[in-house]
Amino acid sequence: MSAAIASLEVYGSDSGSDSDGESRTSTDNASQDATAHLRPLGSEKTLSLQVLNSAPEVAVKQDVETGVHLDPSLKEVMYNPTCDTLFAPEFGPMNPFKTQQMSAPRNMLSGYAEPAHLNDFMFEEQRRTFSTFGYALDPSLDNSHLTTGYIGAIEEAEKNKGLTVFEAGAKKMEKRKKVKGSDASNIEGFLGPWAKYLDEKDVAKPSEEEQKELDEITAKRQKKGRNEEEAPADEKTILHAKDMYDYQGRSYLHVPQDVGVNLRSADIPDKCYLPKKQIHVWSGHTKGVSAIRLFPVSGHLLLSCSMDCKIKLWEVYNERRCLRTFIGHSKAVRDICFNNTGTQFLSAAYDRYLKLWDTETGHCISRFTNRKVPYCVKFNPDEDKQSLFVAGMSDKKIVQWDVRSGEVVQEYDRHLGAVNTITFVDENRRFVSTSDDKSLRVWEWDIPVDFKYIAEPSMHSMPAVTLSPNGKWLACQSMDNQILIFGAQNRFRLNKKKIFKGHMVAGYACQVDFSPDMSYVVSGDADGKLNIWDWKTTKLYHRIKAHDKVCISALWHPHETSKVITCGWDAQIKLWD
Numbered sequence: 001m002s003a004a005i006a007s008l009e010v011y012g013s014d015s016g017s018d019s020d021g022e023s024r025t026s027t028d029n030a031s032q033d034a035t036a037h038l039r040p041l042g043s044e045k046t047l048s049l050q051v052l053n054s055a056p057e058v059a060v061k062q063d064v065e066t067g068v069h070l071d072p073s074l075k076e077v078m079y080n081p082t083c084d085t086l087f088a089p090e091f092g093p094m095n096p097f098k099t100q101q102m103s104a105p106r107n108m109l110s111g112y113a114e115p116a117h118l119n120d121f122m123f124e125e126q127r128r129t130f131s132t133f134g135y136a137l138d139p140s141l142d143n144s145h146l147t148t149g150y151i152g153a154i155e156e157a158e159k160n161k162g163l164t165v166f167e168a169g170a171k172k173m174e175k176r177k178k179v180k181g182s183d184a185s186n187i188e189g190f191l192g193p194w195a196k197y198l199d200e201k202d203v204a205k206p207s208e209e210e211q212k213e214l215d216e217i218t219a220k221r222q223k224k225g226r227n228e229e230e231a232p233a234d235e236k237t238i239l240h241a242k243d244m245y246d247y248q249g250r251s252y253l254h255v256p257q258d259v260g261v262n263l264r265s266a267d268i269p270d271k272c273y274l275p276k277k278q279i280h281v282w283s284g285h286t287k288g289v290s291a292i293r294l295f296p297v298s299g300h301l302l303l304s305c306s307m308d309c310k311i312k313l314w315e316v317y318n319e320r321r322c323l324r325t326f327i328g329h330s331k332a333v334r335d336i337c338f339n340n341t342g343t344q345f346l347s348a349a350y351d352r353y354l355k356l357w358d359t360e361t362g363h364c365i366s367r368f369t370n371r372k373v374p375y376c377v378k379f380n381p382d383e384d385k386q387s388l389f390v391a392g393m394s395d396k397k398i399v400q401w402d403v404r405s406g407e408v409v410q411e412y413d414r415h416l417g418a419v420n421t422i423t424f425v426d427e428n429r430r431f432v433s434t435s436d437d438k439s440l441r442v443w444e445w446d447i448p449v450d451f452k453y454i455a456e457p458s459m460h461s462m463p464a465v466t467l468s469p470n471g472k473w474l475a476c477q478s479m480d481n482q483i484l485i486f487g488a489q490n491r492f493r494l495n496k497k498k499i500f501k502g503h504m505v506a507g508y509a510c511q512v513d514f515s516p517d518m519s520y521v522v523s524g525d526a527d528g529k530l531n532i533w534d535w536k537t538t539k540l541y542h543r544i545k546a547h548d549k550v551c552i553s554a555l556w557h558p559h560e561t562s563k564v565i566t567c568g569w570d571a572q573i574k575l576w577d
Contacts, residue, residue: 068081068085069085069088069091070085070086070088072090114140116139118139125164125165125166126139126164128164128165128166129164129165130152132165133153133156133157133160133165134152134153134156135150135151135152135153135154135156135157135160135162136150136151136152137149137150137151137162138150138151150162176197176198176199177197177198178191178195178196178197178198179191179195179196179197179198180195181195182195232328232330232351232353232355232367232369233309233328233329233330233351234328235326235327235328235355235363235364236327236328237324237325237326237327237361237362237363238324238325238327238362239323239324239362240321240322240323240324240325241321241323241324251360252301252313252315252323252324252360253295253301253342253343253359253360255298255300256300256317256318259300259317259318261559261560262559263297263298263299263300263559264297264298265559266297268469268516268517268558268559269516269517269559269560269561270517271517271519271561272515272516272517272519272520272556272561272562273561273562274520274532274541274542274562275530275532275542275544275562275563275564275576275577276562276576276577277576277577278546278574278575278576279575279576279577280320280574280575281572281573281574281575282302282304282314282320282322282572282573282574282575283571283572283573284312284314284322284325285304285306285308285310285312285571285572285573286306286308286571287306287307287308287332287571288306288307288549288550288552288568288569288570288571289304289305289306289307289552289553289567289568289569289571289572289573290305290306290307290332290333290334290335290552291304291305291334291335291336291511291552291553291567292304292553292555292565292567292573293336293337293338293345293555294316294555294557294558294565295338295342296338296339296340296341296342297342298559299316299557299558299559300315300316300317301313301314301315301316301323301342301359302314302315302316302565302573303336303338303345303359304336304567304573305333305334305335305336305347306332306333306571307332307333307569308332308571309327309329309330309331309332309333309349310325310326310327310329310333311325311326311327311329311333311336311347311357312324312325312326313325313326313359314573316557316565316575320575324362326347326357326362326364328347328355328357328364329347329349329351329353329355330349330351331349331350331351332349332350333347333348333349333350334348334349334350334373334374334375334376335347335348335374335375335376335377336348336377337377337378337379337389338359338379339379339386340379340381340383340386342359343358343359343360344356344357344358344359344365345357345359346377346379346389347377348374348375348376348377348391349374350373352369352370352371352372352373352374353367353368353369354367354368354369354374354377354391354401355367355368356368356403365403366403366406368391368401368406370393370399370408372393372394372395372397373393373394374391374392374393374394375391375392375393375394375418375419375420376391376392376419376420376421376422377389377390377391377392377422378390378391378422378423378424378431380424380428380445381424381428382428385428385445387402387403387404388400388401388402388403388409389401389403390412390422390431391422392418392419392420392421392422392433392435393418393419394418395418396413396415396416396417396418396419396435396437397411397412397413397415397419398411398412398413398415398419398422398433398443399411399412400412400446410446410448411448412433412443412448412450413448414441414448414449414450414453415433415435415437415439415441416435416437416439417435417436417437417438417461418435418436419433419434419435420433420434420435420436420461420462420463420464420509421433421434421462421463421464421465423465423466423467423474424467425442425467425471425474425488425489426488426489427471428445429444429445430442430443430444430445431443431445432465432474432488432492434461434462434463434465434476435461436461437455437461438455438459438460438461438462439453439454439455439459440453440454440455440459440462440476440486440492441453441454442454442492452492454486454492454494459478460478460479460480461478461479462476462477462478462479462484463477463479463509464476464477464509464510464511464512465477465512466511466512466513466514467488468488468514468518469514469516469518469558470518471488471489472487472488472489473485473486473487473488473495473498474486474487474488474492475512475513475514475521476512477505477509477510477511477512477523479505479506479507480506481501481503481504481505481506482499482500482501483499483500483501483512483521483523483533484499485498485499485500497538498535498538499538500521500523500533500538500540501538501540502531502533502540503523503525503529503531503540504525504526504527505523505524505525505526506526507526508525508526508550508552509552510523510524510525510526510550510551510552510553510554511523511524511552511553511554511555512554513554513555513556514535514556515535515556516556516557516558516559516560518535519534519535519536520532520533520534520535520541520556521533521534521535522554522556522564523554524546524547524550524551524552524553524554524566524568525550525551526550527545527550527551528545528546528547528548528549528550528551528568528570529543529544529545529546529551530543530544530546530551530554530564530566530576531543532544544576546566546568546574546576547566547567547568547569547570547572547574548568548570549568549569549570550568550569551566551567551568552567552568552569553566553567554566560577562577563575563576563577564576564577
């Protein structure tokens with residue numbers, strides 16, 4: 001070692017230049033410093049060495065991750081990976097946007113379900129116990145050794161001593177004993193399965209408190225019954241015209257001949273036109289008008305009934321005055337109907353009374369009731385049956401009365417809901433009724449069994465029905481906002497080509513009518529509008545804002561080309577032309 005150092009020194013001294021003595025000494029010092037790190041360290045002096053490592057960092061084999069990384073979303077592996085590969089952490093950078101909950105391992109939507117070895121019966125037993133009693137064994141514990149681990153209502157579990165639904169079943173009660181009589185050979189005393197129980201009581205006697213309640217209920221019912229049986233409201237009439245008879249002794253029932261139209265003829269106008277504007281308003285009712293009816297044949301008078309319990313008679317021509325008011329109902333009047341000559345009319349009201357009035361004098365001729373609300377009333381249009389009328393009642397029946405005797409002579413009881421309309425068809429041999437049961441039934445007169453029943457699942461209730469002037473069609477206002485047309489002659493088939501839409505009537509029995517020449521169909525609606533359709537094309541031709549509230553009825557005058565009368569729940573009756 002020392003020889004090597006010496007040779008290095010000689011090498012250092014030989015490589016020097018032929019400079020002067022000063023430079024030589026400095027070179028010697030420098031050479032000594034250059035080889036200082038090769039000489040052994042002395043005991044007196046210690047040199048501090050500064051280490052400079054300029055080699056690059058090289059990864060050791062152990063630190064480098066070798067091998068294949070499994071995709072955690074894989075469901076199937078096609079080779080046999082090692083345990084380290086399977087349980088290695090996920091490869092790649094962490095997603096900074098994942099919350100702790102999202103990055104937690106999950107094997108189902110709500111979290112991580114640990115596999116548990118449980119047979120179906122045990123699982124069902126614990127599930128039922130939990131749904132019934134509110135507790136179950138804790139599945140995260142090994143319940144074979146530890147039986148006190150419960151989840152849910154732990155107090156209930158301790159109270160029931162951890163019994164499950166299958167263990168905690170109620171004990172079977174002792175069978176009630178029956179009276180002996182099972183010997184079939186004893187014909188007189190054989191009771192069989194109909195034998196009474198030994199402890200069975202035949203009469204159930206109410207306690208004192210129950211008896212008091214029953215007495216109160218019966219007293220209320222008797223009182224209510226007495227109210228219903230009270231005498232009907234007093235009938236009176238008010239004549240508004242100055243004189244009841246004119247200078248020739250004619251009453252207002254006389255058909256006027258000076259109005260520019262022959263009201264006595266049976267001829268219909270050749271061509272009808274659309275009404276354009278309002279020409280008169282009849283106001284006198286204080287509440288909504290329920291129905292309006294024109295005087296038979298001539299149509300020179302108009303009868304209206306209202307929710308203010310009154311019936312009024314109006315002039316259609318000349319001064320258009322209110323001629324007479326009929327007062328006699330204690331509740332709203334629902335329907336009215338003239339007889340063929342117009343000398344009498346019937347009224348049906350919510351006070352459960354039907355009353356027959358004299359149109360000229362205003363006297364109430366007779367009254368009828370069966371303690372049910374009449375919804376519609378119609379005279380039989382046959383000349384020889386003018387003493388008979390039918391009424392659709394709230395108790396699902398159609399009741400036929402005889403005016404002469406005042407008694408019920410027939411009941412048509414087949415509907416399943418309150419009867420809304422009655423319409424005579426086929427030369428008055430038959431009549432059609434509609435009801436809240438969404439059906440249409442056709443009856444032969446005086447035969448209490450319907451011979452035709454029309455009801456489809458798609459059908460709605462039809463609370464307003466009108467017969468066309470030619471007697472061939474029935475226009476029915478359906479509660480699904482359309483007017484349906486049924487044939488009225490033999491088969492009563494729905495005419496699918498004639499369906500009138502475009503108005504809103506759901507919930508209201510808006511009366512439909514035809515123009516005399518069968519070219520238009522008119523109807524009110526829930527918005528108070530008067531709608532006019534073309535009969536041939538079923539197009540909605542015209543719509544007029546007629547009333548502020550529901551326009552419940554529209555009538556086309558049978559002798560006029562374009563006069564329509566409407567009434568509404570705003571208590572007004574209007575004439576349009």
